[in-house]
Amino acid sequence: MGLKEQFAVIADAWALAQGIVDTVREPVLVLDNQLRVIAASRSFYSTFEVSSKDTQGKLLYTLGDGQWDIPKLRVLLEKIIPERGVMEDYEVEHEFPNIGHRTMCLNARQVFYEGGAGTTILLGMEDVTARRLLEREKDELLQQKDVLLEELEHRIANSLQIIASIILLKARAVQSEETRLHLQDAHKRVMSIAAVQKQLHASGTGGSIAIAPYLSRLCETLAASMIGDSRPISLKVIGGGGSATSRQAESLGLIVTELVMNALKHAFPDEKVEGQITVAYDMDGTDWKLSVADNGIGKPERGFAPGKSGLGTGIIKALSQQLDAKVETSAGARGTIVSITHATFSTKAVKAAICAPARY
Numbered sequence: 001m002g003l004k005e006q007f008a009v010i011a012d013a014w015a016l017a018q019g020i021v022d023t024v025r026e027p028v029l030v031l032d033n034q035l036r037v038i039a040a041s042r043s044f045y046s047t048f049e050v051s052s053k054d055t056q057g058k059l060l061y062t063l064g065d066g067q068w069d070i071p072k073l074r075v076l077l078e079k080i081i082p083e084r085g086v087m088e089d090y091e092v093e094h095e096f097p098n099i100g101h102r103t104m105c106l107n108a109r110q111v112f113y114e115g116g117a118g119t120t121i122l123l124g125m126e127d128v129t130a131r132r133l134l135e136r137e138k139d140e141l142l143q144q145k146d147v148l149l150e151e152l153e154h155r156i157a158n159s160l161q162i163i164a165s166i167i168l169l170k171a172r173a174v175q176s177e178e179t180r181l182h183l184q185d186a187h188k189r190v191m192s193i194a195a196v197q198k199q200l201h202a203s204g205t206g207g208s209i210a211i212a213p214y215l216s217r218l219c220e221t222l223a224a225s226m227i228g229d230s231r232p233i234s235l236k237v238i239g240g241g242g243s244a245t246s247r248q249a250e251s252l253g254l255i256v257t258e259l260v261m262n263a264l265k266h267a268f269p270d271e272k273v274e275g276q277i278t279v280a281y282d283m284d285g286t287d288w289k290l291s292v293a294d295n296g297i298g299k300p301e302r303g304f305a306p307g308k309s310g311l312g313t314g315i316i317k318a319l320s321q322q323l324d325a326k327v328e329t330s331a332g333a334r335g336t337i338v339s340i341t342h343a344t345f346s347t348k349a350v351k352a353a354i355c356a357p358a359r360y
Helices: 003-023 042-048 060-066 071-084 129-173 177-203 211-227 246-266 311-322
Strands: 028-032 037-040 086-096 100-112 119-127 233-238 275-284 287-294 325-332 335-342
Touching (some): 071 119, 100 129, 211 233, 246 275, 246 287, 246 311, 246 335, 311 325
Antiparallel strands (some): 028 037, 100 119, 275 287
16 A cells, blocks of 8 residues: 555544544543543533634643643543543533533543554543532432421321320310210320321331331330230230331321220220230232231120221221222131231231231
8 A cells, every 4th residue: 555545544534533523422532642632522622612723732731721630630541541441430520711610420441552553542521510410409309308307297296196185185074984985085096196107207208118117116106005014915016027118107007006906995805814916917029918916805605796887997998998908807716816918918827926816
């Protein structure tokens, strides 16, 4: 190949390379092994408002009166690239004279040629200033949301306590025993909602909630408020656990509270007799089963009276429908068990530890 043909090939290769560089939307520089600019893309000139004559052949650090003499960029080009040959997503923040403060995401790659004819560095730049600003704004909004949620939960807890106190005062003041019992029942339900809210707050509401520790803490609160030292009844939680959304956990907590309240009310009429209530929660894929069992009096000899369903029964049915679950109750001489089953859950027989749950 003659000298003329060689020059033609070099010119064509140069034109092709420059065309590729200009086609890239993000700013791109091609540097020699001395970090002088061999070529720059059109987007580089337009983004940083510099001209070709002030860029081509210049040392990178001297461009724009030294605006590219950035310590982090020196580390990238003089240390990281010679050692690794490539670097991706290397962020640099800098105040550029013409365009202001910018956050640039740099990608650099060292190119080697056959015959050892030196090396070049391809330096690509992405302006992520707007993206980082939006991310910071999002983080600030999330923090504000957490603060507002914290304040809302605090207000709800205080409001529930006030409502419960008013109901209790009214219960003590009324003359009718039937009205007093209804008010005491309402007081317990308000307190149960407060207990559920408290445990949800302790478990956190940002994402899934581990059910086993959530139910354990809830039952500890229920045992302290509804059983205390006055009755010889134990309340425990068993099962493999699993997780649920905050809304699902709230419904499960209210169901457990209603079932425990019902067991305390109906399963152990003799308050001096020892008893046990067991809450079990198990998962099988996306399906789950919640059981509350007691070893109380179970099914009366004459069977259940067909009477009207109570408020607790209605609450449990409504919450179970929201969870796409069905309610089953079985009772016998050794107690009662109420199961809330989602979809086609199947599990082993109820463990011996569950003596038989609550009754409605």
